[in-house]
Amino acid sequence: MMIAVESFLLDPLQEGTLQHRIRQMVAEGILSGRLRAGERMPSSRKLALHLGVSRLTVTLAYAELVADDYLHAEGRSGYFVSRTAPQPGKTQPRPNTKPSTVDWARMLGHRPPSGDLNRGKPRNWREFSYPFIYGQADPSLFDHANWRLCMMQSLGLKDFDRMSDDQFEQDDPGLLEYIARHSLPRRGILARPDEILVTLGAQNALWLAAQLLLNQRRSAVIEEPGYPGLRDILTQTRCRMVPVAIGPRGLQAADLPPHPDVVFCTPSHHCPTGATMPLEARHDLLRAAQEQEFLIVEDDYEFEIAQGRAPLPALKSLDPSGRVIHVGSFSKSLFPGLRLGFMVGPAPFIAEARALRATVLRHPPGLLQRAAALFLSLGHYDVMLRRLSRSFAARREVMLAAISAEGLMIANAVENGGSSIWMRAPDGVSATALTEALKPQGVLIERGLPFFGATDAPDNFYRIAYSSIPSERIPEGITRIARTLKTLQP
Amino acid sequence: MMIAVESFLLDPLQEGTLQHRIRQMVAEGILSGRLRAGERMPSSRKLALHLGVSRLTVTLAYAELVADDYLHAEGRSGYFVSRTAPQPGKTQPRPNTKPSTVDWARMLGHRPPSGDLNRGKPRNWREFSYPFIYGQADPSLFDHANWRLCMMQSLGLKDFDRMSDDQFEQDDPGLLEYIARHSLPRRGILARPDEILVTLGAQNALWLAAQLLLNQRRSAVIEEPGYPGLRDILTQTRCRMVPVAIGPRGLQAADLPPHPDVVFCTPSHHCPTGATMPLEARHDLLRAAQEQEFLIVEDDYEFEIAQGRAPLPALKSLDPSGRVIHVGSFSKSLFPGLRLGFMVGPAPFIAEARALRATVLRHPPGLLQRAAALFLSLGHYDVMLRRLSRSFAARREVMLAAISAEGLMIANAVENGGSSIWMRAPDGVSATALTEALKPQGVLIERGLPFFGATDAPDNFYRIAYSSIPSERIPEGITRIARTLKTLQP
Numbered sequence: 001m002m003i004a005v006e007s008f009l010l011d012p013l014q015e016g017t018l019q020h021r022i023r024q025m026v027a028e029g030i031l032s033g034r035l036r037a038g039e040r041m042p043s044s045r046k047l048a049l050h051l052g053v054s055r056l057t058v059t060l061a062y063a064e065l066v067a068d069d070y071l072h073a074e075g076r077s078g079y080f081v082s083r084t085a086p087q088p089g090k091t092q093p094r095p096n097t098k099p100s101t102v103d104w105a106r107m108l109g110h111r112p113p114s115g116d117l118n119r120g121k122p123r124n125w126r127e128f129s130y131p132f133i134y135g136q137a138d139p140s141l142f143d144h145a146n147w148r149l150c151m152m153q154s155l156g157l158k159d160f161d162r163m164s165d166d167q168f169e170q171d172d173p174g175l176l177e178y179i180a181r182h183s184l185p186r187r188g189i190l191a192r193p194d195e196i197l198v199t200l201g202a203q204n205a206l207w208l209a210a211q212l213l214l215n216q217r218r219s220a221v222i223e224e225p226g227y228p229g230l231r232d233i234l235t236q237t238r239c240r241m242v243p244v245a246i247g248p249r250g251l252q253a254a255d256l257p258p259h260p261d262v263v264f265c266t267p268s269h270h271c272p273t274g275a276t277m278p279l280e281a282r283h284d285l286l287r288a289a290q291e292q293e294f295l296i297v298e299d300d301y302e303f304e305i306a307q308g309r310a311p312l313p314a315l316k317s318l319d320p321s322g323r324v325i326h327v328g329s330f331s332k333s334l335f336p337g338l339r340l341g342f343m344v345g346p347a348p349f350i351a352e353a354r355a356l357r358a359t360v361l362r363h364p365p366g367l368l369q370r371a372a373a374l375f376l377s378l379g380h381y382d383v384m385l386r387r388l389s390r391s392f393a394a395r396r397e398v399m400l401a402a403i404s405a406e407g408l409m410i411a412n413a414v415e416n417g418g419s420s421i422w423m424r425a426p427d428g429v430s431a432t433a434l435t436e437a438l439k440p441q442g443v444l445i446e447r448g449l450p451f452f453g454a455t456d457a458p459d460n461f462y463r464i465a466y467s468s469i470p471s472e473r474i475p476e477g478i479t480r481i482a483r484t485l486k487t488l489q490p
Numbered sequence: 491m492m493i494a495v496e497s498f499l500l501d502p503l504q505e506g507t508l509q510h511r512i513r514q515m516v517a518e519g520i521l522s523g524r525l526r527a528g529e530r531m532p533s534s535r536k537l538a539l540h541l542g543v544s545r546l547t548v549t550l551a552y553a554e555l556v557a558d559d560y561l562h563a564e565g566r567s568g569y570f571v572s573r574t575a576p577q578p579g580k581t582q583p584r585p586n587t588k589p590s591t592v593d594w595a596r597m598l599g600h601r602p603p604s605g606d607l608n609r610g611k612p613r614n615w616r617e618f619s620y621p622f623i624y625g626q627a628d629p630s631l632f633d634h635a636n637w638r639l640c641m642m643q644s645l646g647l648k649d650f651d652r653m654s655d656d657q658f659e660q661d662d663p664g665l666l667e668y669i670a671r672h673s674l675p676r677r678g679i680l681a682r683p684d685e686i687l688v689t690l691g692a693q694n695a696l697w698l699a700a701q702l703l704l705n706q707r708r709s710a711v712i713e714e715p716g717y718p719g720l721r722d723i724l725t726q727t728r729c730r731m732v733p734v735a736i737g738p739r740g741l742q743a744a745d746l747p748p749h750p751d752v753v754f755c756t757p758s759h760h761c762p763t764g765a766t767m768p769l770e771a772r773h774d775l776l777r778a779a780q781e782q783e784f785l786i787v788e789d790d791y792e793f794e795i796a797q798g799r800a801p802l803p804a805l806k807s808l809d810p811s812g813r814v815i816h817v818g819s820f821s822k823s824l825f826p827g828l829r830l831g832f833m834v835g836p837a838p839f840i841a842e843a844r845a846l847r848a849t850v851l852r853h854p855p856g857l858l859q860r861a862a863a864l865f866l867s868l869g870h871y872d873v874m875l876r877r878l879s880r881s882f883a884a885r886r887e888v889m890l891a892a893i894s895a896e897g898l899m900i901a902n903a904v905e906n907g908g909s910s911i912w913m914r915a916p917d918g919v920s921a922t923a924l925t926e927a928l929k930p931q932g933v934l935i936e937r938g939l940p941f942f943g944a945t946d947a948p949d950n951f952y953r954i955a956y957s958s959i960p961s962e963r964i965p966e967g968i969t970r971i972a973r974t975l976k977t978l979q980p
Binding site for chain 2: 001002004006007008009011029032034100101102104105107108109123126135136137139142144147148151152155157160161162163164165166170180181182185186187188190200201203204207212213215229232233236290293295313317321322323331335336337338339346348349352356358359360361362363364365366367368379382385
């Protein structure tokens, strides 16, 4: 590889002759690991021109570097970083950047340490033989060929402006239309384009809603257990968080504290238990919202892969007074790395959310919006959803059979599909210990503790998902869980 | 097109027989514009199965719809939305969503109206013959073929996990490496991977920095005139904003208020005037930062397309005490729709920025990070940068010649390239009026007013960029500006 001449810049603070400073610059580049053995240096002519020094100065500096074996010359073809050059140290020297003398704890306002951002989900989950991991895409179910075709089409010159332009505030019209005409009607929702905003995934939609609706003086109801990413979002708003315990019928209006400002919930599949809120409970909640004048943020994160008969209509579709903000995501049905979701709400709210989005990140990348719009509107998505549903239903059968055969305990009986099961370990067994004990056996499960906000939450729940594990692996994985549970029992 | 059966959902609130409700559901779909003439309905069997009703019920509802000409039957091939079906009204009926009764002004905390998010830049700028627009990509300079190849490679099955996974907190290692080894050294900066964060464009980087470093009790210095997107960001933090007037040598330490908390600046090319901060001024600013213990956020938004000799080293590279947060962007050199930028700072700061990014949006889409990493590391980027630089230098020559020939006034003489020129209209001429008067003539310029924070700011500046206009169009465009200026002179 040829090292670009532009990557050389003399340190104007450094003392010494030009020749010495050039020598130093190259040696430091090699010692810091930036310039690597075998890479080709710019010619002395080019470097001299770039730095605005005489060619002789560079030639002399290069000669010194050759003498010290930093570089070696290869006849007429130029100078290369020597394969026997002094090695970068283990602790890389960093000549230009001195350690920061800033009191970061004070500057950052004593924020709590960021902690484990991936909540114990190992990045190398694909290396596990029994990955009961939740929320990642399964390459064997994804329609890779058609996704590539749609990306290719979006990359066409015809669509250059859609891909390349700063789109300011507008979303891809094709994607908006698909969401309005196809995604939302499946949930019983009709919405105009000015009631829909495309977001960088559902996380981004929840964040925008929380930012706009909450502050230190307001209160938010969250489900307990619930989605940990939401707890992070609400912590940032400094609102008062009121956890409400969730049973097998999801959030119940009767359990709400008096006069909350915003209620966050996952009615179609409660996260993480999978409970579905029955129709009457939805009406109760909406009635309470109207009477007590609170708003509801409905996270419908997994609706597309509900199995079986038509799902219950979304809260948003039953909403008589425009009090529901509906959040959807393509992360579970397409893939999470795409980072595309959407929110639906009354136009004045969506207008503010759009303005906030513009301040924070301008807009979700046009190319991905375009490609997703094509993939959806050409019908590939529907076909894939059916495949996902069939596959998940089949895997679920195998899961339930294996769970029953091994006598494991399901914490929450769920009728309506999804892609995971919420489990309970026997009394006295720590799910954290179980999770750790299973890892060396190639089994990846998710402990339940991070879903709870309470500091004294029970450590005997765990989640096992079937969105990324093939059916034939499931029985052995469940067997290993059962076997390990026995060894942990007191 | 076949309408997916899943997009039909009975409104459980609706009264009447099942047959009546199905009829209503379809008719409303047509009247709302969701179901369109010629589209094919699901078979009665499928719809019955999906809704959990008898097939006869659906058949009878369909028969009614045919009688009313909402649908028409085509022998054995099924039911279609009739081409002569009742038309959707101008104001689309929205049966399921009632108008919001929420007091949004109160709920949103009396936010100021969002205003014009694209700051008067028309979305149809490509239709102008003389688009002196700033900051959009020029398809004639972009290396489209290689970008497509890099996207294709990133879309390969081999990279499925990089594209599809929820990457939690980590950035693409290839992109990080390129930034560390090639982008930053060009600015004299050496940084480790834990000192770099990939962001959703420079806007997102500035937003993250402002969120972490500012609050109601802190003050921020901004350049006047300056980048309006930054003003939006700072408004959101509720910090005290202190504007400092910018002359031809950029921000001067002597002009700073006492003890600010954070200073935002654009030393390499001041936005919008293009002024470059001389080396001594950089050292002065850094000295002041150390003495008064403030931080500096350096927005190096346009460094890659500096023309001529090696640019001055970034503030960050001269920073003796780790007080500079450096923000870079690929928007100007690749394209803004890509939404990729980065920030460089001390590790404790970057760790917090990463955690905040995860809460707000998780991570920039993996696919785009991967494709950009390939495009950069395969050297296509360097070749393209040289083409951009050559092209912009040539266009600049033509601009300066035409400006001089027409006797227009440059507001700020700039030596070091960039992609725009900051102009001054004669006394008494409003640049807003000029901008509007030029539009019907196919000439697009940008008025200067939005760059000022002061309410009594002068309205006689404008910006003309040459990043999206071919050389041969420039002289006529400048001539039209000059001619129009004359008609506006008092």
